[in-house]
Amino acid sequence: MHPFVYNANPGRVIFGPGSHSLIASEIQAMNAGKALVLATPSQSEAAHRLSDQLGELSAGVFDQAVMHVPIETAKAGIEAADKMNAGCTIAVGGGSTIGLAKAIALETGKPILAVPTTYAGSEMTPIWGLTEEGVKTTGRDPKVLPRTVIYDPELLVTLPDFITGPSGMNAIAHCVEALYAENANPIISMMAEEGIRAIGRSLENAVKQQEDIAARSDTLYGAWLAGASLGAVGMALHHKLCHTLGGSFNLPHAEVHTIIIPYVTAYNTLAAPDAIGRVAKALGVEKSEDAAGALFDLNTAIGAKMTLSELGMTEADLDKAADIATRNPYYNPRPITRESIRRLLDDAFHGRRPNVDQ
Structure with missing residues (x-):
């Protein structure tokens, strides 16, 4: 311990x-x-x-x-x-x-x-x-x-599907980030893993069966755990990128979190294998290397927008975004370079399936 x-x-x-x-x-x-x-x-x-x-x-x-x-x-x-x-x-x-x-x-x-x-x-x-x-x-x-x-x-129950899905993925992103935070601890990690599990098992039903109170309750329970987890530990690369894309390019908050989290998960997999392994376990896949793909597949299942270009970002914006995101970076388990973040943003812009970066 x-x-x-x-x-x-x-x-x-x-x-x-x-x-x-x-x-x-x-x-x-x-x-x-x-x-x-x-x-x-x-x-x-x-x-x-x-x-x-x-x-x-x-x-x-x-x-x-x-x-x-x-x-x-x-x-x-x-x-x-x-x-x-x-x-x-x-x-x-x-x-x-x-x-x-x-x-x-x-x-x-x-x-x-x-x-x-x-x-x-x-x-x-x-x-x-x-x-x-x-x-x-x-x-x-x-x-x-x-x-x-x-x-x-x-x-x-009246929350539209196009809001429900990204909002739930936003909560999952909080949990993922809490697991590899600089000041992560075993209590919050238990909460974060349970939050991912609760949302992962319920979000598709909450999106597709709007009045399913059981699915709504499970997703809301997971969101509570996600918020509590984020509130108790620090933020890392994922939130830095989302704050950059939202604040500097006025992109919608939840949709940005939805698109970015699979790519940051892939980026950090080798640097934080235990944390990402817990993400994989909560989502029902075997290996930490599969966690990013599982998040990507969940985005697909809920019908979420999958690319930054769909949110109105232009390819010309990617260089500026990479500059801002790496100027005063948050803590992250894997070192941050402008080149690697520019490549991550390009993948998210085009919606490529995330790969664990060697």
């Missing part, structure tokens, strides 16, 4: 069908005053409906959350929370909405009640991200960790 340090993140989790009915009582229990309901423009109607249901517990609605949390949106959200005298926020939605709640908490300390409606996992991490002038910056601060998280699979 290698020496390790394990830090448990605080937080309250409520899991199960129908648990969204507890939002009002959980806001009262937080004892932080009225709540500002946050949403994206597309979820504005649902946010106003929740605000109406909360009555005097609601301070109002701010429905301008967008992906990658532009600094301008964060400032507008902070101003809205102050103007409406909100003491806390409710983030009902995916990573964009929860990311905005974190930006508000980072600046003001206002606690968060998170009710995820995707499988992003951000609700379980103390990680925040802000994008300014095309560059996404991330950091960690316990202030942004939601005070309470309500996981209700009933809220995800």
